[in-house]
Amino acid sequence: MTTTLTGELLIGAQAKRGEGAAFQAIDAASNTPIAQPVFHGARQGDVERACELADDAFDAYRTLPAEQRAQFLDDCAARIEALGEPLIERAMAESGLPRARLEGERARTANQLRMFAMLVRSGDALDVRIEPALPERQPPRTDLRFWRIGVGPVAVFGASNFPLAFSVAGGDTASALAAGCPVVVKAHPAHPGTSELVGRAIQQAVAAAGLPEGVFSLLFDAGHEVGSALVQHPAIRAVGFTGSRAGGLALVKLAAARSEPIPVYAEMSSVNPNLLMPGALAARGETLARDYAASTTLGCGQFCTNPGLMLGLAGADFEAFATNAAREFSAAAAGVMLTPGILRAYEHGIGRLVEHPKVTTLARGAAAPGRAQAALLRVSASDLLADASLGEEVFGPSSVLVECADEAELRAVLRHIEGQLTITLHADAADGDLVRALLPLIERKAGRLLANGFPTGVEVCDAMVHGGPFPSTSDGRSTSVGTAAIERFLRPVCYQNLADGWLPDALRDANPLHVKRRFAGRPEVA
């Protein structure tokens, strides 16, 4: 399938040239504009139109039979795959990410949509509960039925670092659509062409399924006005965002200031501490150092789950690890970053650390013009405790090695760090007592705890948590990856004493949809 890019906004079934400021995509590797097409930002009226269409579409879309909603999600997946080579090529140019990574990301994006289609078919997320009437009880109890419905139209912000899996049809969009919520996407200006390609595929899927056009819209803006207007529009009932802390917090603030505040699920900032336990460090320090460097520099370090802090206990094994890791980081190639702005932010962040009197630069990778140079830095835990800014996220291929004088200092660092997406333990059987002692502390600080691996891979499944205490996310009770992500866009509703014929199908006595339900506190027997 060949799709010609036009740079237009996709508002419901329409494709419309925006009347806001024009901008072009940038080729990440060469930092030069990509000539075609010119994208035009949306204006207030476009935001309003997209949100109103979404609101109009909500009732019809949320009451769609599960199988139809599931087929629509499956069709979105198929249409994204059918975009073929042009999608990969455009995404490579706009993001600077390599082919294999983007092909993998495309597969993940499609499979994620299919996973949510399966969840919709299962009816599990509806969480249906029936408490039958107890007419003989004093006082009598009337019939009560519970399920979860979509919160309403959702605004989704594309992420710079996952042009497919966390963008136009990424995890936030897939989970919101699965929940029965129309979606208005604000494309990330770093990959507008990729966004348009995927957006047109979704727009076509909406039309092919005969859904109300407002189920999906896609807006462009190289600035922040469209995003602000979206979050403030009364029809929008929740927000999904992956990006910087400043960006996420700005959206949280806007959403809280509405006359009807709405939840913002912002996945923002994490340094993903890794802990070197003494047994593992002694047994396989060299391998760990190699894997550490590889994980830190993978994809030019542009993952939310990049291992930005590596903590260990002082001693000979720690020094050997530092030496080995420095050698590995020195060998790292210079990398293309997603955008010139991200490269500038990386260079600024590394510069601040390199110049800090308490920081030792253990290694820099290869340098090249317009490329990011990997960095391995070192601080003592006491200095980190005295200046928390040394532990702040620097998005890119760098990490800070932290020497803890003893276990007490390691615990102090864990107590003082901010909330994290992940914390990783490198530990052998001999480390069991220390691991068990640290786990309660670690559980309070992160959404995902790993052993003997690196946190950069995020499996899309039932058991994943990609979320964590503030500021790793704005809402630590949620995940943005995996089936549990759907909960962000659902709210419970109870029906009391309604005639059977007035109830939604999933709640009727005869259970015509064959949904799994709880009846009087137990799984219902069909």
Added chain:
Amino acid sequence: MTTTLTGELLIGAQAKRGEGAAFQAIDAASNTPIAQPVFHGARQGDVERACELADDAFDAYRTLPAEQRAQFLDDCAARIEALGEPLIERAMAESGLPRARLEGERARTANQLRMFAMLVRSGDALDVRIEPALPERQPPRTDLRFWRIGVGPVAVFGASNFPLAFSVAGGDTASALAAGCPVVVKAHPAHPGTSELVGRAIQQAVAAAGLPEGVFSLLFDAGHEVGSALVQHPAIRAVGFTGSRAGGLALVKLAAARSEPIPVYAEMSSVNPNLLMPGALAARGETLARDYAASTTLGCGQFCTNPGLMLGLAGADFEAFATNAAREFSAAAAGVMLTPGILRAYEHGIGRLVEHPKVTTLARGAAAPGRAQAALLRVSASDLLADASLGEEVFGPSSVLVECADEAELRAVLRHIEGQLTITLHADAADGDLVRALLPLIERKAGRLLANGFPTGVEVCDAMVHGGPFPSTSDGRSTSVGTAAIERFLRPVCYQNLADGWLPDALRDANPLHVKRRFAGRPEVA
């Protein structure tokens, strides 16, 4: 059991005279101080001590075996019941509520604790999910295990209108304790003696179970400083509140301004619209009018779920309903309100409506000094649409009858009203088409939809939703009544590739706790 009240703060295992301002309980019926004891407000240091103890207790309490946590909740219930007559008498004096209501509320409070004990025993709220390793897959998948743990210490604010069921050991406390979260309660100053009695029972239960003392503390303050300090304390991770809109929004604001924002579950404001469908109105308007008056004036109208708006379509049946309802309201006795402040607010709210040029006063109940006088008011839907303040909650025994010119106007009102805890349909089989047409609109506006009943009773069970879109609550994705209330105080955590011996018991291969779990996407077979 006889407990002598001392007016002391309960901070962990300690009872301590507060150093803040002294205050006395007020006998609601006579508006005179109750001599004994004098209560002393907490100061900043007391708040800090209670919060630090709660933080210290969190790890031990949350990792307690389920059966022990359940027994502790059961014991709390038994000890509240064992307080016997002195609890009822004190609560009657402080609240002005009648004996039968308070005995019922005590039963509800105890049964609610037992319901959460059963939920803890079942393990259902842990939501355990296991995705086994797939070593042959490319790329291989490591083992992933998911459950939900407590968010940390919770601050609970006692409600004026439920001195037992939404106060010291009410729904918020029970659900937080069930989730594994220590609780620091700020007692409502309208019923400090009732609060101390219940607080001492919980304090004794903590000691009897050998739990860390910080699992429960109780603080007094006649003002707002203690509450503010509590919500701002870093150890507090969530807040439960039932009360006024102004109070709830103030807490939301404080919580959002923290360096680590926390969720506030504030149940605030609802007028609980009731809709008279034409068939029901024609068939049984007189009964409906009688039940309406009874429900509005029940407990002097001091329920969050009081029917504050009654909507119907213009015509002879509506006029007859107005006449009948006016007769019933006129016969309502003057009632004791919970506090002099609540009576003043009621009189002010009714005064504003009575004097409004667009409002007709259909009836006032009997008047008596220091008592609330029931009120039935009437406005047209067009006037309500023009001035939304006519539909704002007036807490007490009053309701506003709204005449809608036609269905379109009824829909317009439903579209414009704020989020509600409940919306009720009075409808017969003949009204089916209209009911089905209105339901999608109603679902978007309320947490609970009722037919042919009144919303004041709130059943404590699996299928209840006592929550709803803003501003009925600050977080419409939650309920404060029923088993689903526990979700407010839980967050998901994922364990990746941890050795079996390092995992929490509920997640281990052998499932030693016999918890229900999902394995590879399906219920696990034991």
